[in-house]
Amino acid sequence: MSMAIDQRLEAGALAAASPADPAMASTARTGHWLAGLLDQIDYGLVVLDETADALHVNRAARDWLSSAAAPLRIHGGRIEAVSVREAGVFRRALAGAVVRGWRALLAFDEGGEGVVATVGPLPGPRAAIPGLALLVIGRRHACDALTAQMFASRHGLTPTEAQVLDLLCTGLTPREIARRQGIAVSTVRSHVGNIRSKTRAKSIGRLVREVALLPPSGHALGASSGLAVS
Structure with missing residues (x-):
């Protein structure tokens, strides 16, 4: 699977690409504009593996995960739930998405305001990409x-x-x-x-x-x- 959407890969690929390696340069350019494209989406998007390591986090997700009231956070490159109860719910939803291809709707209470997220298999061109899940965080406001x-x-x-x-x-x-x-x-x-x-x-x-x-x-x-x- 191409990991061009991984922000950690983008920077290295852009630095390593050379005119003598057009394939590498093309991958770097694709990763660069694709990450920028995902940053324009108002819904938080996080690509996760089965251990909850974040392979890509778009702008909206970064903003939400870094807020003090967020029920999920990113720590050491891994997505974690703040409370013990929500940690169990999140782990089960992630396992269901990666192992069984299930989709789950998660409701969090963020400072008295309901925040909804979904966890499901990461879709590919023809089927779900094995071993990966997509966390989609709902918008907190109707308009940006x-x-x-x-x-x-x-x-x-x-x-x-x-x-x-x-x-x-x-x-x-x-x-x-x-x-x-x-x-x-x-x-x-x-x-x-x-x-x-x-x-x-x-x-x-x-x-x-x-x-x-x-x-x-x-x-x-x-x-x-x-x-x-x-």
């Missing part, structure tokens, strides 16, 4: 912040309206936004009305769904990248 910002710019929202839209996309109600921002609920509702007018949204629920269905917008490029609006 950069996509919401670009959507706001496209529709001419003011910075305040864009901030309200971003908070709506995280699941907050107008009353909760007012309490967090220290402003009147009527002010928030006024901003919401302006947002709906500018975006021609029939409802806030429809608007949030529209933003949530937009593709992610270049997280790996960093916060310094400019916004292009058309």
